[in-house]
Amino acid sequence: MKKTPPQQLHKPVLPTQTIAVLAPRSGENYLDLTAGYGGHAQVIIEKIGSAHLATLVDRDDYAIASLQALYKSSARIIKSDFATAVDNLMRADEQFDMILLDLGVSSPQLDNADRGFSIQRSGPLDMRMDQTGPQTAADLVNTWSEERLTQIIRDYGEEPKAHRIARAIIEARPLKTTNELAHVVQHALRGVRNKIHPATRTFQAIRIALNDEIGQLVHTLAILPQLLKPGGRVAIISFHSLEDRLVKQCFKEQSEAGFTAELQVLTKKPISGAIHDVHNLRARSAKLRAAVKIKTERAYHANSG
Ligand SMILES: C[S@@+](CC[C@H](N)C(=O)[O-])C[C@H]1O[C@@H](n2cnc3c(N)ncnc32)[C@H](O)[C@@H]1O
Incomplete structure (x- = not known):
């Protein structure tokens, strides 16, 4: 090939x-x-x-x-x-x-499911730009407090329903894959319609926070x-x-x-x-x-x- x-x-x-x-x-x-x-x-x-x-x-x-x-x-x-x-x-x-x-x-970071940045293709919740980084997105979503999750989803995702999403994440823990996270966010935002996938802002927020x-x-x-x-x-x-x-x-x-x-x-x-x-x-x-x-x-x- x-x-x-x-x-x-x-x-x-x-x-x-x-x-x-x-x-x-x-x-x-x-x-x-x-x-x-x-x-x-x-x-x-x-x-x-x-x-x-x-x-x-x-x-x-x-x-x-x-x-x-x-x-x-x-x-x-x-x-x-x-x-x-x-x-x-x-x-x-x-x-x-x-x-x-x-x-x-x-x-390539977005398209390769194994990197864990993609909403469309399920992969491990990773999202590290540096594959040797100490913490993955799974560590972040499974350990951060409701307040901290709300803050990053609001500030870095500019997501008006940040608190609702943070609470849904906490209730669904532990989350292992991008599919699971996308599903939880989609469910939390049911009724909120948009052209882009409802989890896009949350994924962006977690990526920005994780990679500082x-x-x-x-x-x-x-x-x-x-x-x-x-x-x-x-x-x-x-x-x-x-x-x-x-x-x-x-x-x-x-x-x-x-x-x-x-x-x-x-x-x-x-x-x-x-x-x-x-x-x-x-x-x-x-x-x-x-x-x-x-x-x-x-x-x-x-x-x-
Ligand atoms: C948008 S791409 C750049 C593409 C590049 N200009 C090209 O034309 O191929 C962003 C790149 O920056 C790297 N990157 C993002 N933040 C970084 C940081 N804080 N330190 C080092 N590299 C970083 C990412 O790993 C990614 O490879």
């Missing part, structure tokens, strides 16, 4: 717009903090002219194996969560011309400017309103800080996947924001003053 090339397993979101804002030039270096199956990375590496200029980070073993197959020893490939990776790169005094964060999950996706982003946003060279560009694609708000707020703070401002915003409004990438289903909720690091003269002033 013909094998699907890894980069075709995941179709990159907003590729043209991402390249337009990052504006890669030959010889520049590139940090991809969510390299996945290398879809964006491949296009950027072509423009900068060498994979040796790329640092590719992901916390998923399958993504790392796929990147290693693609780039062997040419690109630097780091298996890590990106919050730890940016700490290490900062400590090593590294700086980049371009940084990309394409948040959320990849298509908001904590990872908040930590990384604060460090990003230090990892950019003067004139360096950062692009962030998010799929959740909470994430987009954090990115917007961070860019705003770091661009409106007067003399100490580090970034200049390149996207006044986010570039929307629903408008610009209509043939990619995963892009429906994507929002792309970008900024450039200001070429500051602060170093000169600090030395002279």
Whole structure:
């Protein structure tokens, strides 16, 4: 059977717009903090002219194996969560011309039932992006309190019936499979009709909490400017309103800080996947924001003053 090339397993979101804002030039270096199956990375590496200029980070073993197959020893490939990776790169005094964060999950993570992210295909309640992570979604749903479950389902799932769902989960414990969880949520929400599966928001909430996706982003946003060279560009694609708000707020703070401002915003409004990438289903909720690091003269002033 013909094998699907890894980069075709995941179709990159907003590729043209991402390249337009990052504006890669030959010889520049590139940090991809969510390299996945290398879809964006491949296009950027072509423009900068060498994979040796790329640092590719992901916390998923399958993504790392796929990147290693693609780039062997040419690109630097780091298996890590990106919050730890940016700490290490900062400590090593590294700086980049371009940084990309394409948040959320990849298509292979969603499509492979064994990973436990899928509502459609039953699998173990896992949902770990990093297969070596200490806790699975089953641990979370079977041990967390009603209050904690309600809070994440409300905050990360933006689910108005969070409390009803949390109570139903507690009553149905122990839950072992994605099918069981989907069924419990569907039953708890009977009468609530929607175009999407009724458990979609709950699955999203559990995934975000389990993988500490908001904590990872908040930590990384604060460090990003230090990892950019003067004139360096950062692009962030998010799929959740909470994430987009954090990115917007961070860019705003770091661009409106007067003399100490580090970034200049390149996207006044986010570039929307629903408008610009209509043939990619995963892009429906994507929002792309970008900024450039200001070429500051602060170093000169600090030395002279
Ligand atoms: C949307 S996919 C990226 C796809 C990639 N841009 C491409 O075109 O192939 C997101 C990837 O980021 C990884 N990821 C998400 N959060 C992460 C984190 N905090 N640290 C490291 N990797 C993360 C996931 O494992 C997944 O492979």
